[in-house]
Amino acid sequence: MCKKENLSTVLKSVSKPGRYTGGEFNQIIKKKEDVAVRFAFCFPDTYEIGMSNLGVRLLYEALNREESIWCERVYAPWLDMDEKMREHGIPLTAHESGDVLTDFDIVAFTLQYELCYTTMLHMLDLAGIPMLASERGEEFPIILGGGPCTYNAEPIADFYDxxxxxxxxxxxxxxxxLYERMKADGSYTKAEFLHAAARIPGFYVPSLYDVRYNEDGTVHSYTPKYADVPKRVKKRIIEDMDKAIYPEKLVMPYIETVHDRITLEVYRGCIRGCRFCQAGMVYRPIREKSPGTLCRQAKCLYENTGYDEISLISLSISDYSRLSELTDGLLSWTNDEHVNLSLPSLRVDSFTEELMEKISTIRTGGLTFAPEAGTQRLRDAINKNVDEEDLLRAVNIAFSAGKSSVKLYFMQGLPTEEMSDLDGIADLAGKVIGTYYKNPKRNKARGVQVTVSVSCFIPKPFTPFQWEAQDDLETLEAKQEYLKDKITDRRIRYHYHNARVSRLEAVFARGDRRLAPALMLAAKEGVVFDAWDECFDYDRWMDIFERTGIDPAFYANRRFGLEECLPWDVIDCGVTKQYLRLEHDRAYQNITTPSCAENCNGCGANKLGGKNRWCK
Amino acid sequence: MVQVITDDALLERPRTLRLRFSKVGSLQYISHLDLMRTMTRALIRARLPLWYTQGYNPIPHLVFATPLSVGTESRCEFLDVRIVKNVDSDAVLAAVNATLPQELRILEVYYPETKFNALVYSEYEIKIVSDAIADGYLSQASELLWKKPLTVTKKTKAGIRDVDVSGGIRKLELNQEGNLLQIHAVLAANSAEFLNPELLIRILKEKTGILSGDPMQEYYSILRIADYTEDMARFR
Incomplete structure (x- = not known):
């Protein structure tokens, strides 16, 4: 590592140098000599995004609680810093010690979204670590992956140990x-370690499986190379959320991060089961924390951070069974301490006047609801379980309280979607405007503003829609244009996501191991930060696919066979394929499925265990 | 946790408390807004009885004496906060330092008798290491910096224009040791006139080509070491 003095000239010449300096309050420093395992926790995006991630905060705490492990943080340098680092041969280093990644025993990446793959490879390269696992000898650290993308990690399987x-x-x-023990008793070699690790529940060692493909390009089978390696890797869960490790302190960033506040995880899982939603399936079974635990954690975090906002995190906060108890407990001190509460994931069917009054960020900030589809028929098909009446009732509460703008999230290209469903989006926005003018308590000084934000459907592994084809690019873009023409009212603002980004995401979401050469070529040619508008280059990706002999439509726009072996069949997320299939069939009959709170639907996640309220 | 409050009764009116602090090392890369956030959170962690603004979105009232550019270190920054209960200044110093990173340190806490507009000058120690600093550089640099008018191009709201900054220099001493140039400067630091020490480095860089080689070998540092009033008494 270069001396800080020498880095100063570089730091003075880049944007936001505070991203790179480390030294934050509450960071954890240990003595190298005192630890047996040095663990680099890498976030393949910028510091501002990585520092906001709840998973990183949890795991940083869980690992550093172990005396013999020192977990440090690593982020991707932004383009300007990256250029300087390459120009002057400055390697990628960890925040706490300033040591280069090759000094670590385990280098882990949290994979939050598919479009971070090239950034992840880029970081390996900046650290002088070969990208392909097969090209890394004993001298290189173990490369470990985790996070939501690992439910289908096949496109990046060749890069990971x-x-x-x-x-x-x-x-x-x-x-x-395990690593520490094998190093200590001398039995460690990378191969021995990985073989032993594959026997720990919840670890998938991709090199220990033979993958065969059919002539039509689909997957034929995954076969473990050894008898003691599981055929399918079952995901791990925390049994009792009240006993789960939660940080009492947070590393305090100096520069402003994306979510610069206390994030309080209220529960895991979701009772709803929207058929497009991966999180709603893979985080099952639902496991709640008790209000007592949450209030204690919130107070402790406030005292140790001085943050002025607490955000209650879950997939759908109003589904928390003891929300009133929790908010009352928190509000008993937060107002006096000038701390705001925010509830970022509200459903229209549970939005009440009581919540509107209680929650300051709802009072002061904007309101967002996600009907997802424009007609009741399609909302039933995707199992959103929200009707028009719910939405209009919710916006009416907001309008009565003086709000004059709402934001509505929708999805386009959903399975079974027809043009009339798109018309429904415009109609629904129109009805929201109508509701505003019918409300006698509305804020008459201001006009109403409805923002309609539409994303593109992406078929994701472990969802009832995992077999579905994404609309081809022309159709997606034509649908965007169609809706644009439909929305003529000046009081409706229409935003839509870049369909090309969604298409690339679809390719990697359902990809298999044969995508690795494309990712590697892209990384070598400097493709990085695909999730950033200023970096994303669709045509370049199409060129890379062509040069590596990959047909992106095979992954994004093909309807996968219901009997087909899927690249992610090697993973067991709890919810069974049989259940997903049942839900898939129900979608085509526009039949809804009740929430876990109303009825146990037998998804299969209950076999994972877990202390919770709903599973039978 | 150190108890800072000496009397639990609310003061009739909020009182101003002054903190002198240093900001060095990695903290030099933290902008003014970042520092504001960092300090606010530290004061809350230290349980100071802060006064909050009374508006729609109440926030603690913090005022810093003079701006400090990103890339400049300091041993004498001043921060005024308003408190609603009487506190023990030694306890505040201990409590706030216990919740700050090492490179941000409170050095002194007191109830001030002056206002920030009495701060007129800042004193700096500047070090430049560059291959372009060779024999005879000292006189070349001295001549350049003592020039009157000393013109620099500045970006202002009115556009880009040339400004004479020589009036902002109260004291200037230069020293050279090999490829190291040291500048000791007292510069204007009030609201009417503020001379950023970076400008001196920029003049030398533009006119003499220093700091344009390998950034891993060439570097500079700026440290603010003291602040003064109009008649060059220590500001407090």
Whole structure:
């Protein structure tokens, strides 16, 4: 590592140098000599995004609670810094120690979205670590992956030694202890370690499976190379959320991050089961924390951070069974301490006047609801379980309280979608405007503003829509144009996502191991930060696919066979394929499925265990 | 946790408390807004009885004496906060330092008798290491910096224009040791006139080509070491 003095000239010449300096309050420093396992926790995006991630905060705590492990943070340098680092041969280093990644025992990446893959490879390259696992000798650290993308990590399987499937708070320290033990008793070689690690529940070692493909390009089979390696890797969960490790302190960034606040995880899982939603399936079974635990954690975090906002995190906060108890407990002190509460994931069917009054960020900020589809028929098909009446009632409460703008999220290109469903989006926005003018308590000084934000459907593994084809690019873009023409009212603002980005995401979401050469070529040619508008280049990607002999339509726009072996069949997320199939069939009959709170639908996640309220 | 409050009764009116602090090392890369956030959170962690603004979105009232550019270190920054209960200044110093990173340190806490507009000059130590600093550089640099008028191009709201900054220099001493140039400067630091020490480096860089080689070998540092009033008494 270069001396800080020498780096100063570089730091003074880049944007936001505070991203790179480290030294934050509450960071954890240990003595190298005192630890057995050095763990680099890498976030393949900028510091501002990585520092906001709840998973990183949890695992940083879980790993550093172990005396023999020192977990440090690593982020991707932004373009200007990256250029300087390459120009002057400055390697990628960890925040706490300033040591280069090759000094670590385990280098882990959290894979939050598919479009971070090239950035991840780029970081390996900046650290002088070969991208392909097969080209890394004993001298290189173990490269570990985790996070939501590992539910189908096949496109990046060739780059990784091992993946952690599911929740890592207990699994990662276990992996480190195995490493420590094998190093100590001299039995460690990379191969021996990985073989042993594959026997720990929740670890997937891609090199220990033979993958065969059919002539038509589909997957034929995954076969473990050894008898003691599981045929399918079952995800790990934390049994009791009240006993789960939660940080009492947070590393305090100096520069402003994306979510610069306390994030309080209220529960895991979701009772709803929207058929497009991966999170709603893979985080099952639902496991709640008790209000007592949450209030204690919130107070402790406030005292140790001084943050002025607490955000209640979950997939759908109003589905928390003891929300009133929790908000009352928090509000008993937060107002006096000038701390705001925010509830970022509200459903229209549970939005009440009581919540509107209680929650200051709802009072002061904008309101967002997600009907997802424009007609009741399609909302039933995707199992959104929200009707028009719910939405209009919710916006009416907001308008009565003086709000004059709402934001509505929709999806375009959903399975079974017809043009009339798109008309429904415009109609629904129109009805929201009508509701405003019918409300006698509305803020008459201001006009109403409805923002309609539409994203593109992406078929994701472990959802009832995992077999569905994404609309081809022309159709997606034509549908965007169609809706643009439909929305003529000046009081409706229409935003839509770049369909090309969604298409690339679809390719990697359902990809298999044969995508690796494309990712590697892209990384070598400097493709990075695909999730950033200023970096994303669709045509360049199409060129890369062509040069590596890959047909993106095979992954994004093909309807996968219901009997087909899927690249992610090697993973067991709890919810069974049989259940997903049932839900898939129900979608085509426009039949809804009740929430877990109303009825146990037998999704299969209950076999994972877990202390919770709903599963039978 | 150090108890800072000496009397639980609310003061009739909020009182101003002054903190002198240093900001060095990595903290030099933290902008004014970032520092504001960092300090606010530290004061809350230290349980100071802060006064909050009374508006729609109440926030603690923090005022910093003079701007400090990103890339400049300092041993004498001043921060005024308003408190609603009496506190023990030694306890505040201990409590706030316990919740700050090492490179941000409170050095002194007191109830001030002056206002920030009495701060007129800042004193700096500037070090430049560059291959372009060779024999005879000292006189070349001295001549350049003592020139009157000393013109620099500045970006202002009115556009780009040339400004004479020589009036902002109260004291200037230069020293050279090998490829190291040291500048000791007292510069205007009030609201009417503020001379950023970076400008001196920029003049030398533009006119003499220093700091344009390998950034891993060439570097500079700026440290603010003291602040003064109009008649060059220590500002407090």
């Amino acid at each position: 091992i993946f952690s499937i599911g929740e890592g708070e207990e699994a990662l320290p276990e992996l480190c202890r």
